[in-house]
Amino acid sequence: MEETISLKELFHTLRKRLSLIIIITAIAAATSGLISFFVLTPIYQSSTQILVNQSKSDQQVFQYNEVQTNLQLVNTYSVIIKSPSILEKVIEKLHLDMTSSQLNESVTVESEQDSQVVNISVKDENPKKAAEIANTIAAVFQSDIAQIMRVNNVTILSKAELGTDPSPIQPKPLINITIALFVGIMAGVGLAFLLEYLDNTIKTEEDIEKHLGIxxxxxxxxxxxxxxxxxxxxxxxxxxxxxxxxxxx
Structure with missing residues (x-):
C-alpha cells in the first residue's frame, strides 16, 4: 500500500527537525567561508590588448580583402601567442620558475567575433607578476611575429597595469557562501525527511492506526x-x- 504525505505532515517534519536544518546550514556556510578566506589562495588576473592590422601611410587606404586577411590571422596568432617558442622567451626574460606548459595554463587568449583586437589575460597569485607576464608576452610576440610570419602587423593597444588595490578574480567568498547556504538547506531538509522516514517508533494513537492499520x-x-x-x-x-x-x- 502506497503511503501519502500531506502538506501538514511536511510542515510538521520541517518544524520538528528545524534545529537540525539550521545546524547543517550554519556548518556548511561557516566551512565555505573559512575555506574561501583562509585556505584558498587568491588568484589575480591582468590583461593586455594587441591589434592585428597592417600599418598604412596616410595616402593608402585599407582594402576589404586585407581586413579579412587580418581577421583570419587572429586565430593563427592566438595559437602562436601560447606556443612554447613565445612562452619560453617570456620565462627566460622574467626568470620564471615554471615550464612553458605551466605558463600556458595560466594564459588565456581571446578575441571578439570579427574583431582584430586580441586580449591576452594572465592569472597568477601575484597581481604584479600577472601584469608583467601579460606585457612581456605581448612584447615578445610583437617582436617575433615579423620573423615568424614575415609581416609587421601587430600593435600593442593597451598594456596591463597594476591597480592601487587589485581584487582577486577567485575565490569569491560571497558566492561560495551563498551556494553553501543553498546546499546546506537542501541537505538539511533531505536529512530531516530521511530521519522521519526511518523513524518507525510509535508515539501517538495516530501512529498506531498508520503503521498497524487497526x-x-x-x-x-x-x-x-x-x-x-x-x-x-x-x-x-x-x-x-x-x-x-x-x-x-
Missing part, C-alpha cells in the same frame, strides 16, 4: 503522582471544611 480502542495516559496526591489532599481538606461548616450551622 483502530485505537483505548489509551493509557501517564499520571503525575505528586500532583494527584496534592489534588486528593486538597479535596479532603475542602470536604472536611464543608462538613465543619455544616455542623456549625
Amino acid at each position: 483502530p485505537v480502542l483505548g489509551a493509557i495516559t501517564s499520571i503525575d503522582m505528586e500532583q494527584e496526591i496534592k489534588n486528593q489532599k486538597n479535596m479532603q481538606t475542602n470536604i472536611a471544611r464543608t462538613r465543619g461548616e455544616s455542623y456549625g450551622s
Whole structure:
C-alpha cells in the first residue's frame, strides 16, 4: 500500500527537525567561508590588448580583402601567442620558475567575433607578476611575429597595469557562501525527511492506526503522582471544611 504525505505532515517534519536544518546550514556556510578566506589562495588576473592590422601611410587606404586577411590571422596568432617558442622567451626574460606548459595554463587568449583586437589575460597569485607576464608576452610576440610570419602587423593597444588595490578574480567568498547556504538547506531538509522516514517508533494513537492499520480502542495516559496526591489532599481538606461548616450551622 502506497503511503501519502500531506502538506501538514511536511510542515510538521520541517518544524520538528528545524534545529537540525539550521545546524547543517550554519556548518556548511561557516566551512565555505573559512575555506574561501583562509585556505584558498587568491588568484589575480591582468590583461593586455594587441591589434592585428597592417600599418598604412596616410595616402593608402585599407582594402576589404586585407581586413579579412587580418581577421583570419587572429586565430593563427592566438595559437602562436601560447606556443612554447613565445612562452619560453617570456620565462627566460622574467626568470620564471615554471615550464612553458605551466605558463600556458595560466594564459588565456581571446578575441571578439570579427574583431582584430586580441586580449591576452594572465592569472597568477601575484597581481604584479600577472601584469608583467601579460606585457612581456605581448612584447615578445610583437617582436617575433615579423620573423615568424614575415609581416609587421601587430600593435600593442593597451598594456596591463597594476591597480592601487587589485581584487582577486577567485575565490569569491560571497558566492561560495551563498551556494553553501543553498546546499546546506537542501541537505538539511533531505536529512530531516530521511530521519522521519526511518523513524518507525510509535508515539501517538495516530501512529498506531498508520503503521498497524487497526483502530485505537483505548489509551493509557501517564499520571503525575505528586500532583494527584496534592489534588486528593486538597479535596479532603475542602470536604472536611464543608462538613465543619455544616455542623456549625
